Amino acid sequence: MAIGNYDVLSRASRELRALPERGWMAVEQRVIDAVRATPRGGWPLEVVDPHPGQAPGRIEVSDLVLRAGVARAVRPIAQLLLVDVAVTLLDKTLRGVRVELSGRYGADLVAATARARTLVTAAIVEIVGDAGTLDVDIAVTDIHR
Amino acid sequence: MLPGDGSFPSNPDPDPDVDDRDLAAAAAAGDRSAFEILIRRHGPALHRYARRMTRDDAAVQDIVQETFVAAWRQIDRFRGEASPRTWLFAICARKVIDSHRVKRAVPLDDRLLDPADTSATADPFANVSNAEFLVALEAALAELPPRQRAVWLLREVEELTYPQIATILALSPDGARGHHHRARTTLQQRLQRWR
Numbered sequence: 001m002a003i004g005n006y007d008v009l010s011r012a013s014r015e016l017r018a019l020p021e022r023g024w025m026a027v028e029q030r031v032i033d034a035v036r037a038t039p040r041g042g043w044p045l046e047v048v049d050p051h052p053g054q055a056p057g058r059i060e061v062s063d064l065v066l067r068a069g070v071a072r073a074v075r076p077i078a079q080l081l082l083v084d085v086a087v088t089l090l091d092k093t094l095r096g097v098r099v100e101l102s103g104r105y106g107a108d109l110v111a112a113t114a115r116a117r118t119l120v121t122a123a124i125v126e127i128v129g130d131a132g133t134l135d136v137d138i139a140v141t142d143i144h145r
Numbered sequence: 146m147l148p149g150d151g152s153f154p155s156n157p158d159p160d161p162d163v164d165d166r167d168l169a170a171a172a173a174a175g176d177r178s179a180f181e182i183l184i185r186r187h188g189p190a191l192h193r194y195a196r197r198m199t200r201d202d203a204a205v206q207d208i209v210q211e212t213f214v215a216a217w218r219q220i221d222r223f224r225g226e227a228s229p230r231t232w233l234f235a236i237c238a239r240k241v242i243d244s245h246r247v248k249r250a251v252p253l254d255d256r257l258l259d260p261a262d263t264s265a266t267a268d269p270f271a272n273v274s275n276a277e278f279l280v281a282l283e284a285a286l287a288e289l290p291p292r293q294r295a296v297w298l299l300r301e302v303e304e305l306t307y308p309q310i311a312t313i314l315a316l317s318p319d320g321a322r323g324h325h326h327r328a329r330t331t332l333q334q335r336l337q338r339w340r
Contacts, residue, residue, distance in 0.1 A: 008336045009329060012282050013301035015275070021189040023196060027206045028188055032181055034210050035217045040175065064175030071171035071179065075163070082170040144164075 040064060046092045048129025063087050066127050070099060073123035074116050079107035083141055094128055096135035102142035113138050165229040173221045180220065184213055187230055190303055191237045197286060197298055198241045208244055212237040227312050231305065235313045238295065278339055285335035292316075293328035300325050 042062030049059055067085040074082055081102040088096035099120055103109040117138045124131040163182065171179035188209065195208045215236050223232060286294055292314065299310045300321075307318040307325075314321065 008339050009301070009332055011278070011339075012332065012336065015279055015282065016193075016298075016302045017304075019279070021193045021196075023202065023205065024189040024192040024209075027192065027209060028185065030206070031188060031210045031213050032184055034214050035180065035184065036177065038214050038217055040218065040221070042175065062175070068171070068175035068177070071174040071176045075167070075171065075179075081164055081167040082174070084170060085174040 043087075043089055044092050045087070045089055045094050045128070047127065050129065060092060061127060063089065066094070066097070066124065069123045069127045070097060070120050073119040074099065074101065077112055077116055077119070079104045079109065079112040080116060080140070081144060088135070094124075094134060096137065097124060098137040098139065100139050100141045102144045103140040105143050105145050109140055113140060166225060169220060169223055169225070169229040169232075172217070173223060180217055183216075183229060183233070187233050188213070190230075191233060193302065194234065194295075194298055195237060195241060197283075198291065198295060199244060204244050208237065208240045212240050215240070227309070231309045231312055234299065234303070234305070234309075238313050241295075278336075281336060281339065282332075285332050288335065289328055289331060293324045293331070296321050296324040297328035297332070 042064035044060040045063055045066065047059050047061055066087060070085045071082055074080060081104075083100040083102055084098075085100075086098045087094060088098075097120065099116065101113070101116065103112065117136060120138065121131050121136055124134065124136070165183065165186070168179040168183050172183065191212055192205065192209050195205045195212075196202075199205050199208065212233065216233055219236075223229070227235070286297070289297065295314055296310055296316075299305045299313060300307070305313070307321045310316070310321040310325075311318045316324070
């Protein structure tokens with residue numbers, strides 16, 4: 001095939017980008033399984049026992065469970081991007097949750113953050129059992145387009 | 146169909162509109178599902194890079210797997226100075242070096258080099274020529290020194306900028322540009338018959 005006078009290297013990079021990476025398909029699940037089997041360290045926090053007195057002991061979850069739940073809670077809000085989720089603990093007692101977000105330029109960020117607060121509080125209640133005395137701080141610390 | 150036989154489609158990105166930084170922040174908070182979207186989104190590119198920088202399939206698989214495991218462990222320290230894509234490539238590039246297998250890459254098996262256009266109306270002569278061109282290209286790439294090959298792949302295939310490449314390979318942007326220039330000169334000579 002006559003290639004013509006255009007840069008052969010432009011063709012080279014274009015052809016390589018167009019090739020499907022079939023080797024990846026063979027290892028994708030193995031990689032995901034390896035990540036799922038890799039623990040990350042977290043801090044234990046006590047949660048409200050939904051059936052107190054029925055069984056000895058107490059229930060604790062990692063702060064990663066709570067932070068991940070909060071991250072998932074705000075993802076549906078199109079005007080906001082998550083920047084960070086931080087928790088404040090006193091021993092194993094949750095004292096506060098701070099959620100830093102980036103707001104889309106021109107969006108109604110007051111309404112968006114109000115919705116974020118509702119969803120975050122619901123996620124905390126779902127995981128911890130009670131958010132009554134918690135300090136839930138929702139902050140827009142950046143703007144994006 | 147079996148996974149990996151080439152006919153099994155990879156899981157599509159469940160939400161292509163979600164920003165990488167949003168996913169990285171959620172993963173840092175502990176959200177594995179967000180991290181798995183990053184894996185599916187960037188895995189093919191990392192695999193493509195590792196495959197051309199190493200010599201055997203087992204090493205490629207290990208490098209890509211170790212890259213994502215390391216990224217998962219470290220992601221709570223990711224502060225967004227670089228994009229998540231650049232950050233993942235930087236980890237992958239270190240894993241490639243760690244593997245001590247940076248030698249001449251083996252050109253791809255012909256059966257893997259499907260032409261980009263496999264439609265029924267495609268010109269069969271053009272397709273044969275395309276496959277030959279890809280074989281020649283892979284062979285020429287394999288002959289490049291590893292750093293030149295890495296820079297050329299990151300620039301031309303992954304379409305990263307020189308500052309991003311510099312971050313990934315621990316070079317200066319000018320150094321990356323120099324490696325790219327030398328790689329380009331060599332490849333143009335090797336592929337002269339395709340002009």
